[in-house]
Amino acid sequence: MRRGKMKILLISNTSRSLYNFRSGLMDALKENGFRVALCASFDECTPKLQKKGFRIIPVKLDRKGKNPLKDMMLIASFYRILRREKPDLTLHFSIKPNIYGAMAARLARVKCINTVTGLGYVFVEESLLLKFVKILYKISFRFPENIFFQNNHDLNFFMNKNIINKNKAILVSGSGVNVKYFHPDFCKGFKRKNKNFVFLFIGRLLWDKGIDQFVKASKMVRQRYPQTEFCLLGRIDKENPSAVSEKVIRDWEKEKLIKYLGTTHDVRSFICQSDAVVLPSFYKEGLPRSLLEGMAMAKPIIATDIPGCREVVEDGKNGFLVPPKDHNALARAMIQLIELSLKEREKLGSFGREKAVKEFDENNIINSYLEAITAIVRK
Numbered sequence: 001m002r003r004g005k006m007k008i009l010l011i012s013n014t015s016r017s018l019y020n021f022r023s024g025l026m027d028a029l030k031e032n033g034f035r036v037a038l039c040a041s042f043d044e045c046t047p048k049l050q051k052k053g054f055r056i057i058p059v060k061l062d063r064k065g066k067n068p069l070k071d072m073m074l075i076a077s078f079y080r081i082l083r084r085e086k087p088d089l090t091l092h093f094s095i096k097p098n099i100y101g102a103m104a105a106r107l108a109r110v111k112c113i114n115t116v117t118g119l120g121y122v123f124v125e126e127s128l129l130l131k132f133v134k135i136l137y138k139i140s141f142r143f144p145e146n147i148f149f150q151n152n153h154d155l156n157f158f159m160n161k162n163i164i165n166k167n168k169a170i171l172v173s174g175s176g177v178n179v180k181y182f183h184p185d186f187c188k189g190f191k192r193k194n195k196n197f198v199f200l201f202i203g204r205l206l207w208d209k210g211i212d213q214f215v216k217a218s219k220m221v222r223q224r225y226p227q228t229e230f231c232l233l234g235r236i237d238k239e240n241p242s243a244v245s246e247k248v249i250r251d252w253e254k255e256k257l258i259k260y261l262g263t264t265h266d267v268r269s270f271i272c273q274s275d276a277v278v279l280p281s282f283y284k285e286g287l288p289r290s291l292l293e294g295m296a297m298a299k300p301i302i303a304t305d306i307p308g309c310r311e312v313v314e315d316g317k318n319g320f321l322v323p324p325k326d327h328n329a330l331a332r333a334m335i336q337l338i339e340l341s342l343k344e345r346e347k348l349g350s351f352g353r354e355k356a357v358k359e360f361d362e363n364n365i366i367n368s369y370l371e372a373i374t375a376i377v378r379k
Contacts, residue, residue: 006377007035009087011078011097013061019045020265021117021175021289022093026054028366034373039081048265057081061096071096078104089376091369092144093117095133102140111376113369114141115148116158117175118286118308137163146372150174150286153307170372173311174287176362182296184353187272197338198229199302200274202267202290203281205234205249206242210280210304215257216327217280221334228338233261233270242283271297275345276337279303282324287311287360296356298349302333312360318352 008029012018018026018040029036030053038049039057049056059077078101082090090112092101098114105112141147141164148170149155155171158164199218203209211232218230237243252258261270267290271277277294281304291301291312301319303309315321320333337345 005035006033006089007037007085007087008373009037009039009057009082009085009090010093011039011059011090011101012093013041013096014043015040015046015049015056016043017094019048023052024176024178024362025366025369026052028370029373032370037085037087039078045265057085071100074100075103075107079107082108082110089113089373091115099133099136099140102143106143112144113146113148113372113376114144115150116154116286117150118154118283134161134163137161144168145376146170148172148369148372151308151311154286170368172365172368173360174292174308174365175289176365177289177292177296177356177360178362179296179357179360182268182271182293182356184298184349186268187297190269190272192273196227196229197225198231198274199276199278199334200231200233200270200294201278201280202270202293203234203279203288204237204240205232205244206237206240206283207244208242208281208283210282210324210330211244213280213325213327213330214278215252217331217334218257220327220331221338224335225338228334229259230257231259231261231270231274233264233267235263267293268297271299274299276300276302276319276334278330278334279309280322280324280327280330281309282306292356292360295352295360298346298353300337300345300348301352302330302337314351314355318348318355 010018010022010026018038026036037055037057039059041061042058046056061074074096082104087110090101090105090110092098092112092114094117102112102114147164147168150172155169159166201214205211214230221228236246249260253260271294277290277299279288279291287308291303294301295318301313303313303321304324305321306324310321313319313321320336322329322333
């Protein structure tokens with residue numbers, strides 16, 4: 001089959017996730033002569049994708065649903081879409097498309113590639129649901145041609161549980177970061193609003209992301225450095241069981257514990273106004289984009305010592321690692337960073353920038369996908 005005639009369908013849970021994390025891949029596929037279509041639920045990013053020239057097929061996907069039997073209906077939904085669209089290959093992202101999309105692709109005799117972008121909230125604690133999800137993974141992950149993983153922990157987890165054939169696995173450095181777009185030079189035209197030290201959290205406002213630890217640490221740090229600012233940038237993900245409510249955020253603001261900056265599709269100006277990017281997550285991360293973006297813009301980073309984060313942070317070289325769910329340790333790391341000289345902080349930032357360019361350039365990850373797709377085409 002000629003590449004120019006090959007149609008690829010990307011399936012994810014939301015248009016938002018495709019726009020924020022897969023735009024580079026989608027553009028590269030188009031540039032390489034593939035016909036590209038998207039399948040996801042509609043949201044505020046749907047028009048942005050359409051403006052880029054992508055057709056989006058809507059699918060009803062309950063992200064907060066925890067009933068696997070009900071979710072099995074997704075197989076039928078995906079199957080109908082595949083039969084109608086007739087793609088040559090599907091790329092699946094996030095848990096439900098990985099499981100039910102792969103099953104539907106098998107039934108429709110369409111080749112597919114899965115991407116594990118982290119294990120998600122289902123894997124935070126042992127439960128009956130988790131046991132059932134593992135069974136579904138074992139069944140569905142027999143079908144993809146390849147399975148991309150974003151960190152060694154997740155890859156080893158799937159191999160140790162005999163969920164995957166190791167010959168199908170491909171390890172990449174997350175979704176990568178556009179190191180030209182996220183560049184320290186972007187900050188040259190920005191003037192800081194004040195001289196206060198600013199810690200910035202970027203991401204969905206979930207308890208599992210360590211928001212509580214961030215706020216508790218802010219109280220401790222302010223006892224020594226009262227002018228320090230703690231900012232939250234990201235959406236309130238109401239559909240997620242771990243969502244922090246808007247009321248809680250507003251209460252924290254009233255207590256002047258944090259500043260809520262709202263949401264944006266371009267975080268660069270906010271990174272410029274900060275001194276460090278912080279992610280105190282105990283969520284099952286893939287490779288956190290917020291840390292990569294902060295690093296690419298030469299900001300020191302502080303994160304928890306968990307899979308996904310520890311691949312990004314080299315303790316003492318580009319930031320600090322702290323134990324998960326430990327606001328005391330987080331506060332100590334923040335104070336340690338504040339007390340470094342400007343030259344020492346710039347050294348951390350420079351090391352991070354070099355690491356981002358060397359290890360996490362988005363183009364390297366995109367090339368891994370293109371190589372896998374090309375190999376499938378040649379079969």
